[in-house]
Amino acid sequence: MSTTSEEITDAQLVEIYQFAVDLGKKAGAKLMDGIHARIGGIISDISSNVATNASMTSNLAFEEKDNAVDIVTQVDEVERFIHEAISTKYPTHKFIGEETYAKSSSSAREYLITSEPTWCVDPLDGTVNYTHMFPMFCVSIAFIVGGKPVIGVIYAPMLNQLFSSCLGRGAWLNESTRLPLIRNTRGSISNDNKDNFGIPPMPDNAPGKCIFSCEWGKDRRNAPGGNLRKKINSFVNMAAEKGGENADGLRGMVHGVRSLGSATLDLAYTAMGSLDIWWEGGCWEWDVAAGVAILLEAGGLVTTANPPEDPDTAKIEDVRLGSRLYLAIRPAGPSATETGRQTQERAVREVWKRVKHLDYSRPGA
Amino acid sequence: MSTTSEEITDAQLVEIYQFAVDLGKKAGAKLMDGIHARIGGIISDISSNVATNASMTSNLAFEEKDNAVDIVTQVDEVERFIHEAISTKYPTHKFIGEETYAKSSSSAREYLITSEPTWCVDPLDGTVNYTHMFPMFCVSIAFIVGGKPVIGVIYAPMLNQLFSSCLGRGAWLNESTRLPLIRNTRGSISNDNKDNFGIPPMPDNAPGKCIFSCEWGKDRRNAPGGNLRKKINSFVNMAAEKGGENADGLRGMVHGVRSLGSATLDLAYTAMGSLDIWWEGGCWEWDVAAGVAILLEAGGLVTTANPPEDPDTAKIEDVRLGSRLYLAIRPAGPSATETGRQTQERAVREVWKRVKHLDYSRPGA
Numbered sequence: 142m143s144t145t146s147e148e149i150t151d152a153q154l155v156e157i158y159q160f161a162v163d164l165g166k167k168a169g170a171k172l173m174d175g176i177h178a179r180i181g182g183i184i185s186d187i188s189s190n191v192a193t194n195a196s197m198t199s200n201l202a203f204e205e206k207d208n209a210v211d212i213v214t215q216v217d218e219v220e221r222f223i224h225e226a227i228s229t230k231y232p233t234h235k236f237i238g239e240e241t242y243a244k245s246s247s248s249a250r251e252y253l254i255t256s257e258p259t260w261c262v263d264p265l266d267g268t269v270n271y272t273h274m275f276p277m278f279c280v281s282i283a284f285i286v287g288g289k290p291v292i293g294v295i296y297a298p299m300l301n302q303l304f305s306s307c308l309g310r311g312a313w314l315n316e317s318t319r320l321p322l323i324r325n326t327r328g329s330i331s332n333d334n335k336d337n338f339g340i341p342p343m344p345d346n347a348p349g350k351c352i353f354s355c356e357w358g359k360d361r362r363n364a365p366g367g368n369l370r371k372k373i374n375s376f377v378n379m380a381a382e383k384g385g386e387n388a389d390g391l392r393g394m395v396h397g398v399r400s401l402g403s404a405t406l407d408l409a410y411t412a413m414g415s416l417d418i419w420w421e422g423g424c425w426e427w428d429v430a431a432g433v434a435i436l437l438e439a440g441g442l443v444t445t446a447n448p449p450e451d452p453d454t455a456k457i458e459d460v461r462l463g464s465r466l467y468l469a470i471r472p473a474g475p476s477a478t479e480t481g482r483q484t485q486e487r488a489v490r491e492v493w494k495r496v497k498h499l500d501y502s503r504p505g506a
Numbered sequence: 507m508s509t510t511s512e513e514i515t516d517a518q519l520v521e522i523y524q525f526a527v528d529l530g531k532k533a534g535a536k537l538m539d540g541i542h543a544r545i546g547g548i549i550s551d552i553s554s555n556v557a558t559n560a561s562m563t564s565n566l567a568f569e570e571k572d573n574a575v576d577i578v579t580q581v582d583e584v585e586r587f588i589h590e591a592i593s594t595k596y597p598t599h600k601f602i603g604e605e606t607y608a609k610s611s612s613s614a615r616e617y618l619i620t621s622e623p624t625w626c627v628d629p630l631d632g633t634v635n636y637t638h639m640f641p642m643f644c645v646s647i648a649f650i651v652g653g654k655p656v657i658g659v660i661y662a663p664m665l666n667q668l669f670s671s672c673l674g675r676g677a678w679l680n681e682s683t684r685l686p687l688i689r690n691t692r693g694s695i696s697n698d699n700k701d702n703f704g705i706p707p708m709p710d711n712a713p714g715k716c717i718f719s720c721e722w723g724k725d726r727r728n729a730p731g732g733n734l735r736k737k738i739n740s741f742v743n744m745a746a747e748k749g750g751e752n753a754d755g756l757r758g759m760v761h762g763v764r765s766l767g768s769a770t771l772d773l774a775y776t777a778m779g780s781l782d783i784w785w786e787g788g789c790w791e792w793d794v795a796a797g798v799a800i801l802l803e804a805g806g807l808v809t810t811a812n813p814p815e816d817p818d819t820a821k822i823e824d825v826r827l828g829s830r831l832y833l834a835i836r837p838a839g840p841s842a843t844e845t846g847r848q849t850q851e852r853a854v855r856e857v858w859k860r861v862k863h864l865d866y867s868r869p870g871a
Contacts, residue, residue, distance in 0.1 A: 179687070179689070180683050180687050269717065269761060269762050270780075273688065273717055273779065273780040273781070274687045274688065274778060274779070274780055275717070275764075275775060275778075275780035275781070276665060276667075300641060300665060301666065302641075318545050322544070322545050322639045323638065323639065324544070352634065352638055352640070352767075357745050357762070357763040369745075369746055373742055373745075373746075377738055380722050380734075380738070381734055381738075396634060397634050397722070397767055398722040398765055399640075399765050399766065399767055400763055400764050400765040401764065401766075402717075402762050402764055410640060413639060413640075414638065414639070415635075415638040415639055415640035416638070416640070
């Protein structure tokens with residue numbers, strides 16, 4: 142027996158949201174345990190009281206090979222913890238986890254999210270950052286109904302930043318600050334606009350003045366026509382306008398380029414308004430489901446990374462979660478002449494004109 | 507009357523170090539005041555009790571133009587605070603601050619650091635991140651004697667990470683954890699090696715398996731032969747090995763590429779061991795002085811970004827602080843066949859083979 146989307150009431154959704162936030166905090170704390178175990182040895186044992194016993198050296202895990210094994214084991218445990226908590230509380234809900242999926246026998250990498258209530262979880266996004274103790278890593282938990290992410294929880298414990306959202310209830314930083322953070326001083330606040338007060342439009346000349354976020358990714362086959370070369374060409378087109386009338390190289394260039402090594406946090410920071418544009422191909426639904434929920438609830442736009450034949454007029458479709466192709470625009474308010482959505486759509490079209498078509502196909506997506 | 511390097515005793519250096527750490531904390535707190543003033547309005551005023559009085563809207567500053575002015579004013583104040591504290595405590599020391607320097611009448615941008623005891627300060631590195639409330643910003647304070655940075659303090663208040671070092675006393679995270687954080691499980695700990703215990707060598711095939719950090723920067727003149735094109739070509743060479751015997755694109759490619767938007771934090775994270783290699787041209791001494799102090803004290807290597815004529819045999823010179831050309835390698839321990847320094851120098855030579863010669867000249871440097 143499975144629950145369908147119609148059966149989830151508003152009160153149930155709020156309960157599920159609170160459960161998801163609590164679960165995210167606990168899972169993030171488990172990730173931090175791994176960090177503390179590694180640096181704890183350096184703090185207390187090495188710098189003050191030197192000993193050579195085995196219990197101490199076992200705290201200090203960074204040797205390349207051992208460390209990789211340790212991390213995989215630890216991340217498996219975090220996913221199992223999350224899975225068990227969900228199965229106990231909501232036994233009828235489906236569960237898709239990054240670690241479980243990656244180990245499944247299916248070589249086809251099918252898209253498995255249906256219309257049923259489904260949890261989509263990445264116990265650790267930003268694995269390379271985590272092994273290097275670079276703070277840009279997080280746990281990501283999404284609850285999906287009817288194929289759409291309705292609850293998102295992203296917790297980056299080393300940054301002490303918890304991003305969360307529930308459909309119709311806004312997106313939040315650390316449960317207290319409404320997203321996006323960026324706000325204008327213009328206009329006046331009323332009860333009608335208090336949630337969206339002063340959110341700036343996308344810049345007139347976007348992607349000019351924008352912070353552009355992109356990832357070099359793991360797919361490094363440097364074949365002609367391959368995804369890596371297409372990605373790099375796209376980055377360069379975004380960063381520096383080439384030739385044409387504006388050979389001074391100033392027109393349309395972005396204000397900054399960032400690569401954090403975590404697709405999930407790219408989306409979270411786009412929801413904050415810290416990043417204006419994120420463009421990526423190749424990541425998976427567990428990397429983005431919670432981030433998409435949070436960004437949409439904050440007022441952002443998410444569509445496909447791949448430019449259509451006519452970028453000026455093509456319909457801007459909602460993102461398909463399993464498409465592995467994502468273009469995200471931060472929340473935006475109205476300008477003097479456009480609605481917030483119009484400024485976002487203008488930015489989408491300008492990005493599409495500068496980026497290449499990436500090849501990521503997917504059975505079932 | 508000026509103090510020369512000979513006149514600073516060890517006891518004085520320790521006192522100066524404590525003063526610098528304290529100053530960094532206070533300056534960072536001032537930067538966070540600006541963040542709290544902006545998001546404070548959203549938390550307490552908008553989401554609960556809506557009002558339209560002027561005192562509230564003045565808290566919400568993000569309109570592009572106003573915001574830029576506000577930020578400059580605020581950063582000036584932080585620099586003035588640091589400058590006054592130093593002048594009061596150490597009236598004979600020289601002071602070079604980013605904001606003061608940028609506003610000086612000198613169009614030559616001369617390098618002004620001499621052999622005298624000098625403070626070199628950037629009140630805010632990562633300005634674009636700060637205006638976007640992206641946490642990768644910091645205050646940077648260096649104390650330089652005889653032209654060499656001997657004390658470094660970098661405080662990233664939104665990350666709650668304080669990096670500090672004093673010549674001969676190690677480099678530290680939050681005053682309690684010895685840098686680098688990355689450590690092996692191999693070997694045994696003794697009093698002789700406790701500070702350097704288990705630091706992994708640079709990888710055998712570096713830059714393979716390395717996290718490479720680079721910044722697209724502000725210099726976007728996209729002229730043929732210009733710095734931007736040379737930078738981008740270098741990034742691509744580091745990320746994806748081209749052609750030759752290993753056309754599969756696997757040889758030598760880095761494990762990850764990161765761009766944080768803060769040169770200072772790039773150096774701090776290299777000292778942590780979170781980033782393995784940082785390569786950059788165009789930034790200034792206040793961007794790097796504290797980071798160089800911390801990285802060197804942690805056991806890292808800093809030299810020039812620009813490849814010599816024979817990268818395989820050229821002497822690896824110490825970095826020149828005013829050169830605007832930097833290549834940093836993380837702290838490294840010995841491998842089975844090499845000293846830690848040898849693994850770092852090998853990495854330097856392999857980077858030099860992949861990067862372009864950048865054009866940044868400087869009177870007096």
